[in-house]
Amino acid sequence: MPGKVQAATVAAARTVGRSVRRYPVTTVVVLLVLVTSVVGVVLRVSHGITPSHFGPLRVFAASTGLLALVATIVGVVVLLGASERLMGPWRTVTAFVVTTVVGTGLGALTAFLDPDGRPIGSLLLGRATSFDPWTAMVGTIVTASAFAGPLWRRRIRVNAFAVVAALLLYAGHVSDLYAAFAALVGWGLGTMLRSGPARIGWVRSSHRETRVLLGTVVLVSAVGPVIALVSRARVGLLAPLAAVVGAGPVTPVRGCHADGAVDTCLRGLLDYRATDPWTLLLAVAPLLVLVVGGLGLFRGSRFAVWLVVAVDLVTAIAAAVTYSAVPGRVQQLHASENLVVVDLSIAASIVVPLATALVLVVLRRSFTVLPSRRRIATFAVVVLAAAAVIVVVVLVTAASSPQRVPDPFRLVIAVLGPLSPVTFWDRLPAMDPALRFVLGVSGPLLWTVIALAAIRPTGAAPHALDTDEVGMDRARARALLEAAGGDTFGWMTTWQGNAYWFAADGRAGVAFRRNGRVAVTVGGPFGWPDARDRAMTEFARYCDDNGWTAVFYGIEATAAEHLTGQGWATLPVAEDADFDPRTWTTTGKKKQDVRTSVNKAKREGITALWSSWQDLPVATTRQIEAISEEWVSERELPEMGFTLGGIDEMRDPAVRTLVALDAAGTVLAVTSWLPTFREGRVVGWTLDVMRRTAAAPNGVMEFLVASAADRMREDGVERLSLSAAPLASSGDAPPSSDGVQNLLDLVGGVLEPVYGFRSLLRFKAKFGPDLHPLVLAYPDPVALPSIGIAVVRAYLPDLSLRQAVALVRGRG
Incomplete structure (x- = not known):
């Protein structure tokens, strides 16, 4: 046994030695954090000396507790270790020093930016003066992101800036401002340190990565108000917005009245804090909707996009009403001593939610999963029914109150709960306790119902997206493919974005995508071979009954003979190897x-x-x-x-x-x-x-x-x-004079430098495969222009007009 322990000790020592040699900067910083933190605790206990007396070494001190020390060491190992692996020790040291010095320097300059000569830094960010080890770590990892690939470069930057922005806007400590500046400095420093030409402009991301990034931002925005509500010293620009979310009919905010406002309203919003679990539970109810929406964004749900947009719009409107809509509010707030803070806080509380909503609307095409109409209808019925019940309960309770309620219908706004304007609750202390309780729980209850009802249409729960009508059709298609098979594109029919048609006897099916009045199939019918020809005829009849033009795209020439015998025409679009x-x-x-x-x-x-x-x-x-x-x-x-x-x-x-x-x-x-x-x-x-x-x-x-x-x-x-290879062929097929052939040839030609379809054909020829022509079968030459556009849109649904022009000019 001693021999085994000794061998394990030697192996562990060798592992640590290799790590030290590989990550020398990370090792030194871990030791400095550990030593300065421990020394800081000892000196503070024995002599009352705080880390502010440490000079430059206080950047390493995490002396607020054991949990903070452990978290800091883990952060050093993860963030600095990753940075050192990406850009080496010397660049890591450079980034660590430069981002810390410049970031804290720029943060200190905010004290001189108030036009009235008052230190805005102390007004906006409190009077904290300590450095924070996280400032250097954030700046260093953002610098290192320039040396990562496109995926992790974007993820590091988006996550870093999202977290830093949430802390700065909701908590607003000086260290949060320093970290924000350090991140900005790190972005520029990384570009300077990275050798090789830097790509200027927007770098395209995949739809999946767009979903991950936006979902992360939404989840961080949901956590931000919670941070502010539980923080003991929050002074960020959006801290009052957190109170807008967290207050409401449970607790009136001091100084906020329906007939006007004084500077104590903003002070009250800044001082509001969730002091008990019950208040915090009621306050976070609307944020649960954002959590559900964020999870739905990860899964590509279009419904989740509109859900988050709706919550952001309601939040912005609530903030606008709270600060600006009441007559005399802004003027009286401007009469207070915090003129710049009031302006910035009002602007940030309204603009930040609106900006998030705008970004989601602009990028909504990356979210391609659509819920069934039944799920949308169920969500609407549940939410409207819950709202109606809550309104009735509020009105009945108000009518039964021993104290007369002057305007009971005004209480209907209670259904908004935490997002109802805080000025509506200035008479709350005088109300009957039962009415106060009903008002307090009505809004959070409705938002909880909304969050629960949104789980299925957003797909926030695992496998939730696979139980709607399209999901059941997809499962049915998979089962039919496994039992009876399909053609070259067979398994592609199971992908997201396809609609399905099945024969009456269930022995064959067709997957298609509809663009306008044209239904373009994903290959030919799948299912039992003896049922596929009949399925083509029946699907064409189904499309005709709905006013659509059926187009069988990428089917084998032999399978198309069934259609050509009925007067359909074909043209080559690809070759299967x-x-x-x-x-x-x-x-x-x-x-x-x-x-x-x-x-x-x-x-x-x-x-x-x-x-x-x-x-x-x-x-x-x-x-x-x-x-x-x-x-x-x-x-x-x-x-x-x-x-x-x-x-x-x-x-x-x-x-x-x-x-x-x-x-x-x-x-x-x-x-x-x-x-x-x-x-x-x-x-x-x-x-x-x-x-x-x-x-x-x-x-x-x-x-x-x-x-x-x-x-x-x-x-x-x-x-x-x-x-x-789509839109490409070996050239052995006979040419066609149809306009759609010319369009597909044009698109295939200009996409060649981007996607290399024709180069792919040459690559496949190296293996000596058998080539089988694939054709597009269509019933009516008059519909050829719309057919060509439908095929192009099937491949490039997000193609913009600018990109289309670039395609035609050959700059794609």
């Missing part, structure tokens, strides 16, 4: 490039990992997300969808990923493969996502495809499809 992995080899002159790439990868120690997303290591999935985000950021156009998947589609448990890893476990490239079923068994895989890092060696994609073929041969898979 596939081969039988059971007989495929890398021999032959045509496959020389593939053979060379495989041998090179083996020499360099590159391996291929075949797995579902759920079974991949967390470190691997994070690298894949970063690679994908970098790929998206390098494109000047929005993400394409329809028959082109991404990270969200890779997360499907039925999908497989094939990852190229170097000897150190670093992800070099990744591919995803969609299953093809027959009678419940996987008989084929179709290539979907192909992403690689800039540092990946040439030939890594050829290595992955060859590795996939080897794996499928072992599993007895009958077909490996390299998929179809």
Whole structure:
């Protein structure tokens, strides 16, 4: 046993030694924080000396308690450790010193900015003068973000600024201001320190990343008022807004009256604090709606967007009424000594919620998940019924009160609860206790009902989005695909954004996307082979009954013969490339490039990992997300969808990923493969996502495809499809004079520099596959212009007019 303990001690010492050598700056800072904090506690207890006497070393002192010390050390290890890993020790030291000195210096200058000669810093941020270790850590990690990839660069900056802004606006301590300036300095310093050309302007993010970032911001905005309500020394610009959220009919705010306001109203809002769990519970009820909305944003819910927008608008209106709508309020507040504070607080309390709502409205197209009408109707009925019941209870209680209520209908505003203007409650102390209680709980109760009712339409709960009508259709389509199979695009029919039609006997179905009056299918019908031809005819009739034009996009030429026999026309749009992995080899002159790439990868120690997303290591999935985000950021156009998947589609448990890893476990490239079923068994895989890092060696994609073929041969898979490059063909198909062909050729040509569809065809030719033409079948040449537009919109639903012009000019 002693030998085992000694071996474990030696192993631990070696691990610590390697960490110290790898992260020297982080190690030194941890020691400084630990030493100065402990010394500060000792000196304060023995001699009454505070950290403010430490001089520059007080930036390391976390002497407010053991929890603060532990949190600071963890922050140093995580944030400075990540910074040192990204940009090295010397740049880390530079960022640590520069952001701290400049950030605190700029914060100190606020004391001289009041036009009336009074120190606005003391008015706005209190009289605290201590430094904070978090100032340096925030500035350093934001500096290091410039050295991260697009995914983590954006995440670090958005999260850092969101947290710093929430603390500054709601708590408003001097250290929060210093951290905010340090973050701004770090942003600029990182750009200066990073070698290589910096990309100027907006860097595009994927829809998934947009959802993550906005969901994070909304959740932080929900926590902000809680921070202010429980803070003992909050003086931030939005601290009064937290009181607007937290006060209401439970507790009247001193100095806020319906017939006017004095400066004590703002003072009262600043001094208001949730002093007991009951008050805090009532105060956070509206914030629960923001939490539900934020979780829904993570899941891409469009309903969550409008829910958060509605809450932000109500919050802004409540703040505006509280501060400005009552006659004489602003003038009397301006007569107080805090002129600048009043102006800034009023502006911030109204502008911040409105700005959040505006950003969500502008970026709403990134949230593509739509709830069923039944869920929306259920939400509306539940909320309206709850509001009606609460209003009736309030009015009945007011009528039954032993004291006469002068204007009982005015109490209806109580349904807004914490967001009702605080000036409506100046007569609250004189009311009957029963009425006061009903008024106190009515608003929070309604907001709680709204939060609970919004869980299903926003998809905030796990699997909530999969139980609406479209979700049930999607589950039905998956079951039919697994039992009977489909064509090249078969598994793509299960993706979000598709609508479904099923034959009356349930033996076949069609997935489609409707743009205007055109319904564009995702490939051909899926289901039992003997039912697919009849399904095409019935689906066309279904579309005609609804006034739509049915267009079968990307179906095999042989399947289209059923339609051409009924007078439909076709034109080529892509080619499916596939081969039988059971007989495929890398021999032959045509496959020389593939053979060379495989041998090179083996020499360099590159391996291929075949797995579902759920079974991949967390470190691997994070690298894949970063690679994908970098790929998206390098494109000047929005993400394409329809028959082109991404990270969200890779997360499907039925999908497989094939990852190229170097000897150190670093992800070099990744591919995803969609299953093809027959009678419940996987008989084929179709290539979907192909992403690689800039540092990946040439030939890594050829290595992955060859590795996939080897794996499928072992599993007895009958077909490996390299998929179809949309809007591209080998040129062997006969030309068409149709206008839609010209439009698709134009779009395919100008998208080539961005997405490389035609280059993808040349890549697939290296494997010697069999080519099968895929066509677009349409019933009426008169509808060709709208058909062409519908197909383009299916791939680029977020294409703006500016981007469309850039496409035509070839600058895409």
